[in-house]
Amino acid sequence: MSSVFQAPRGIPDYLPPNSSRFLAVRDELTRAARLAGYSHIELPVFEDTALFARGVGESTDVVSKEMYTFADRGDRSVTLRPEGTAGVMRAVLQHGLDRGQLPIKLSYHGPFFRYEKPQTGRYRQLQQVGVEAIGVDDPALDAEVIAVADEGFRRCGLRGYRLEITTLGDDTCRPAYREALQQFLFGLDLDPETRRRAEINPLRVLDDKRPEIKAATADAPLMIDFLSDSVRDNFAAVRGHLDRLGVAYEVNPRLVRGLDYYTKTTFEFVHDGLGAQSGIGGGGRYDGLMSQLGGKQELSGIGFGLGVDRTVLALDAEAVPDTTSARCRVYGVPMGEAALDRLVVIAGELRSKGVSIDIAYGGRALKGAMKGADRSGARLALVLGDRELESGQIEIKDLADGSQRTVALDTVVDDVVATVG
Structure with a gap:
């Protein structure tokens, strides 16, 4: 057995320098939500298992196959969160947010957990940014949520994706569609598990990724052909708002999301x-x-989950340059303990003014320290030794063009701030 521990299978590590792009993507997706008035909510990493079974749907792969569920020390069944919407709705109900101003607009980010076969882009610990807008059923709000996601991807520098949208109907038209879809599915030669799924929620069968099931259901009836007038008008209004917002989309009538709670407007961003x-x-x-989760009043909601991991991979696929590296703009090169003591103070003052700076620790010789400065990608190097300390000066070297100048120690902070901003 190896003496070196390994991360659990399917759980990625994000290490420098790539971790800087991960953080930048997460922050840009979150910032797009903040600009639209979505406030942050911090959710528990695990919840009562029944929350997901009831909210997400027992017929889904998420609940039936993919959840990390275990008994805690009190013999209570808890589950690592596989998605965010059910937890947000639980928090809204528990803390009475549904009795306040509507819509309730919340955003969140963090890890989610699904026991899936690991492969590129599919992890057992996936990172997402999500939003939920709860309490108002308005096509303009649907379009806003979609536009926030679109803006987030564009802020990250992503361009080569497409938006697919559809409507999954509501109680005015879903019963007729369910009957037609089940009639079609029960005419197929389905395995017992798939037939059971068709009995509970036939839409789940259309979400099956197995090639043989996809081929068998190619001619299945589509929800979009069973829409009531009210749902058809609602979907047209959503598309109209997206057109006015300049958000490009394709209508995909076969789009089925993997969770049971979706109705009406449904969408997915795809990167080939x-x-x-x-x-x-x-x-x-x-x-x-x-x-379904015990609320005394029925408030509608709409939201999304955006994959941070997959957005990073999509940026790499598009060869978008990574300009997010956490490189310090200034690098301190001390020659001796007294110089190090003074540079530590200078570094603290620069950081308080928003300038990033690193220092060559460990008593390295000048040549080695300057190599470190070059490798760091910093713009300026501050070189300080005993001779400079005695004269009350410090040398500033521009690492881009090789020029250098000497300034007073008392003014170096202001000089650096003026140079690198």
């Missing part, structure tokens, strides 16, 4: 540069979820 794991984010409206 990622191969089989092409979905980089998606979401939709969930008009019946609150009552």
Whole structure:
């Protein structure tokens, strides 16, 4: 047995320098939500298992196959969160946010957990940014949520993706569609598990990724052909708002999301540069979820989950330059303990003014320290030794053009701030 521990299978590490792009993507996706008025909510990493079984749907692969579920020390069944919407709705109900101003607009980010076969873009610990807008059923709000996601991807520098949208209907048209779809599915030669899924929620069968099931259901009836007038008008209004916002989209009537709570507006962002794991984010409206989770009033909601991991992979696939490296703009080169003591103070003053600076620790010789400065990617090097300390001066070297100048120690902070901003 190896004496070196390994990360659990399917759990990625993000290490420098690539971790800087991961952080930048997460921050840009989150910033797009903040600009639209979504406030941060911090969710528990694990919840009561029944929350997901009831909210996500027992017929889904997420609940039936992919959840990390275990008994805690009190013999209570808890589950590492596989998605965010059910937890947000639980928090809204528990803390009475549904009795305040509507819509409730919340955003969150962090790890989610699904026991899936690991491959590129599919991890057992996946990182997402999500938003939920709860309490108002308005096509303009649907379009806003989609536009926030689109803006987030564009802020990251992503361009080669497409947005697919559809509507999954509501209680005015889903019963007729369910009957037609089940009639079609029960005419197929389905394995017992798939037939059971068709009995519980036939839409789940259309979400099956197995080639033989996809081929067998190629001619299945589509929800979009069973829409009531109210749902058809609602979907047209959503598309109209997206057109006015300049958000490009394709209507995909076969789009089915992997969670049971979706109704009406449903969408997915797809990047073909990622191969089989092409979905980089998606979401939709969930008009019946609150009552399923015990809410006394029925408030509709809409939200999304965007994959941070997959967005990073999509940026790499598009060869978008990574300008997010956490390189310090200034590098301190001390020659001797007294010089190090003074540079530590200078570094603290520069950081308080928003300038990033690193120092060559460990008593390295000048030549080695300057090599470190060059490798760091810093713009300036501050070189300080005993001779400079005695004269009250410090040498500033521009690492881009090789020029250097000498300034007073008392003014070096202001000089550096003026130079690198």
